[in-house]
Amino acid sequence: MHQVINTFFSPHDFRVAFPNVWAGFQVNLKLMVVAEVLVLILALALAVIRGLPGRGARPLRALAIVYTDFFRGTPLILVAFVIGFGLPALNVHGISSRSNFTYGVIALTLVYTAYVTEVYRAGIESVHPSQRMAARSLGLSYWQAMRYVVIPQAVRRVIPPLLNDFIGLQKDTALVSVIGVAEAALQSQAYSQTYANFTSYTVAAVLFVLLTIPLARFTDHLILARELRERATAT
Amino acid sequence: MSFVHLDRVTKCFGELEVLRHVSLDVDEHNVVCLIGASGSGKSTLLRCINLLEKVDEGTIVVDGQEITNGHVDVNALRRKIGIVFQAYNLFPHMTVLENVTLGPKKVRQLNARQSRDTARELLERIGLAEKADEFPDRLSGGQQQRVAIARALAMEPKLMLLDEITSALDPQLVSDVLDLVRELASTGMTMILATHEMSFAREVADKVCFLDAGVICEEGSPEQIFSDPTEPRTREFLGRVIAAGRL
Structure with missing residues (x-):
């Protein structure tokens, strides 16, 4: 028991790890806000495209479907690898020398746009045709x-399902640590590797939960x- | 020449012929009532006139312009034809005033002040000025339907299509809506009504058309149709309406 408390819930380590993890968490917040804004705009555009009438819009509709199918089916961590390591390897001016933060935003946006498109689409279809x-x-x-x-x-x-996806996005900002974005999870890992203590992860978890609870209650x-x-x- | 002219209009939904060779003339400032059982094609006929439905055969001329040749500006046409639906179809996310000003603002390009003034005048006229800032779900069915009429009138249409506008209302709310339609008729508005209110049709109509299975089976003056119908099917229909105590 004592061992468990010392390894995961040590008050001392909590205090020492907090500043770095908090700094990292602010990166999570930024990732979340920037990605969310982009997602809200792009997904609405895609949802509208998917609903376009007429045969002329068929190729556009098809593209939108392929996009959502692809990115809903692909794990975020794979997308993050491809964007975070693949784009720099391309050596193309303008897209290959961006910050890891930017790559993180791109990966999150690509994947979450696919989810949110479906949410919007359901909403648009739920409006009775007599309104139109x-x-x-x-x-x-x-x-x-x-x-x-x-x-x-x-x-x-x-709005409620959108907020649910928003909560998912919040948590998944931690996944882009795999491409070296210095966010809370990565900072926690650094601490745990240096001091052989896992309380730093607890710090990060607490911060994420504290952020999620108000949103979850607001959705309810x-x-x-x-x-x-x-x-x-x-x- | 008549204001609305339908010449052998046919409309199909898949295999089903909803309208078959329907010809009809509506003169300016006249009120034409379409009667007939549900599913006889009354609503479809109205929807063809403002191109909410595309006709399969035949021609429709409105205000001297053929609208069925595919070259017509649909939005411009609808601007001069108001339609009111059985289910009101008010916009639930807008206040009463916003419902009435949307068309004038976005389609007639009036500025905020002009459209608001027009809307307030109309709400005054329908007796709902004090409801301007309420949302539709706070209004009774009869009030909502009057707002829907005001919303259509705000476009200053030359023709009004009323699609069974009292069918969804509680009986005690019907008379307010009918009073409004009566007033509209007295101002000389050209109107085509699909209706189950037989005594009202008899009172306001210049012409009554009885539709049966997508065909105008009989048309004539209200007196003739209601007192002396010639077609057996018209007689049978009216007989059932009378048996149900609706005439």
Whole structure:
């Protein structure tokens, strides 16, 4: 018991490891924010492309499907390796001499865009066709109907699942440590290797959990609020 | 020349012929009521007129312009044709006022102030000025349907298509909506109504068309259709309506 506490939960090591792990965790936060913003924008664009009507848009729709299938199926760690080690090896000016942070953002964005595209798509499809019909019958164009009527309703509906993916993204920022981004997991590992003590991992875990809990509760709150509202309008 | 002219219009959903060689003329400032059982093609006919449905055969001319030749600006056409649906189809994420101003702002390109003023005037007219900032789900069905009519009117249409607009309403809410339609008729609005409200059709219509299985089986003045129908199928339909206490 004493052994376990000393190895994983030593107060002394907690204090000593904290500054470096905290510094690393701030990198996680940055990765998360930058990737999330990119994901929200790109995924919405892809979801809209997937829903384009008509035969002319078929190749675009197909591309969007191939993209989501591919990146939903590929483990993030593989994507991170390919981006983080592969792009520098290419020796192409402009893409081969970026920071590891940038490669981390790219890998996270590529993978999470695929997930979030599906979330948006479900939201767009959940808006009843009569809404689009009502908008078009006012003389709004296809894009205006999407912009003012369909997408606002779709986004509102998918906020809880979006937040869930957001939580997943938060945690997966630790995975890009494999390409040498000096984030919390990597800092914890460095500490544990230097001092033969694993409390640093506990520090990182605590930080991640503390970040996740408010988001998880907020998601619950949104879901509950919506249920109440829907029950109120149903009566 | 009539304002709306349908010439042998046919519309199919797959194998099913929903409209078969339908010809119809609607004069300006007239009210035409389409009656008939559910599934007889009333709604489809209305939707063909503003191109929410594409016709398979035949031609439709609206306001002197053929709309079925594939060269028409669909959005411009819909600007002058208002349609109101059975299920209201208000935009639930917008307030009443925003519902009514969306079209004027984005399609008629009015500025925020002009569109707001027009919308407030319309809400005043339908007696819902105080609901301007409420969301649709806070309104009764009858109120929502009146807002839907206001939303269509805000585009200043030359023609209104009303698709069974009282069918989803509680009976005690129907009269407010019908009063509004009556008022519209009195202002000379050209309207085509699909309706199950027979006594209302009899009262406001200049012409009544009885649809059966995608065909206009009989058309005539309300007096003639309701008092002296010539077609056996019209008689049978009206007989059942009377038996159900709806006329």
